[in-house]
Amino acid sequence: MNKTQKTRKYFNQKEKLTLKNKKYFRQVKWLVDFMLNEDTDKEGDITSNALFKNNQKITAIIRAKQAGIVAGIEEIRWLLKSCELEVISYKKGGDKIKNGDTVLKLTGGVKTILKLERTILNILQRMSGIATQTARLTKLCPRVLICPTRKTQWGLLDKKAVTVGGGGTHRLGLYDWILIKDNHLKISNFEFSRREVRDPNFTSKQIPHSFWEIEVKNEKELKKAIALKPDVIMFDNFKPNQIKKLIKTLHKTHPQIIFEASGGINEETIKNYSQTGVDVISLGALTHSTKALDISLDII
Numbered sequence: 001m002n003k004t005q006k007t008r009k010y011f012n013q014k015e016k017l018t019l020k021n022k023k024y025f026r027q028v029k030w031l032v033d034f035m036l037n038e039d040t041d042k043e044g045d046i047t048s049n050a051l052f053k054n055n056q057k058i059t060a061i062i063r064a065k066q067a068g069i070v071a072g073i074e075e076i077r078w079l080l081k082s083c084e085l086e087v088i089s090y091k092k093g094g095d096k097i098k099n100g101d102t103v104l105k106l107t108g109g110v111k112t113i114l115k116l117e118r119t120i121l122n123i124l125q126r127m128s129g130i131a132t133q134t135a136r137l138t139k140l141c142p143r144v145l146i147c148p149t150r151k152t153q154w155g156l157l158d159k160k161a162v163t164v165g166g167g168g169t170h171r172l173g174l175y176d177w178i179l180i181k182d183n184h185l186k187i188s189n190f191e192f193s194r195r196e197v198r199d200p201n202f203t204s205k206q207i208p209h210s211f212w213e214i215e216v217k218n219e220k221e222l223k224k225a226i227a228l229k230p231d232v233i234m235f236d237n238f239k240p241n242q243i244k245k246l247i248k249t250l251h252k253t254h255p256q257i258i259f260e261a262s263g264g265i266n267e268e269t270i271k272n273y274s275q276t277g278v279d280v281i282s283l284g285a286l287t288h289s290t291k292a293l294d295i296s297l298d299i300i
Helices: 003-011 022-040 046-051 073-082 110-140 156-164 182-188 194-198 219-226 240-253 270-274
Strands: 057-064 086-089 102-109 145-147 178-180 212-216 232-236 258-262 280-282 295-299
Touching: 003 145, 003 258, 022 073, 022 110, 022 156, 046 110, 057 110, 073 086, 073 102, 073 110, 102 110, 110 145, 110 156, 110 270, 110 295, 212 219, 212 258, 219 232, 219 240, 232 240, 240 258, 240 270, 270 280
Parallel strands: 145 280, 178 212, 212 232, 232 258, 258 280
Antiparallel strands: 057 102, 057 295, 086 102
16 A cells, blocks of 8 residues: 555545444434533423424525535434425535525424524534635645644544545544554653564553554654654644755655644644645644634525
8 A cells, every 4th residue: 555545544534424334423413412402401492482382384494604615414414304304405515605505495393493403503504614614725735635633622523524625534533543642652651662563462552553653743753753664754843844854855765654744733834834745734723713604594
């Protein structure tokens, strides 16, 4: 497997982020159940219950109030259908939308629609905001894979939104593959020993040996790490000019190693990092600081 294939396999696992995947489905269902339980508690929607004697059938549309990339369609269609509402989709995940575009039309009981309204919009707005920002950054940096970190408020849903915008996933969780970071090194007394990482009999720390990454914070750590021939080296909090200088040589001496830049990267600095020669750029700001896209639900 070459470097491009490895990058795609481990850093862009978008095929797992679908409701057909049991793990992803469980997380979506848990989040939706949590939101609805928090919103209704034991009393339910007391406003709708007071105003509407019957759950009469009505139609509502979900429309964009801002241009961007829409995400969360698969998740919302499942939610609406599970609540016995009729759904017509005018857009699919990853489509460009502009202000005024109709995204979905739903028909069903007025009490049901109003109970679901905020949960529907919260999911669509957040996921679409992340997808829109990702698309903006991938356009700025077409030669590298843009990934989120694990600073994800909604876990796999946030990572799904990144992939809808054209980015990757990075690890899906701690279970996914090995990433040795500074705190591991401090506590475990890991001495950059090749045996400790590669030996399948090394069970005291239960380290698998199929695919692994190590974080380096300076050139001294880089020299030690590179000797171990890891699958990935992460430059953590390096300046773009530092990485560019180092990678020029590393691409020649270690062409199969994937190089990642991370740490404090944002929309203002990401283009400089994309020009250093790294294969992957990961940034927490993609999921912890992105603004939600403006989307509304209106009864017609």
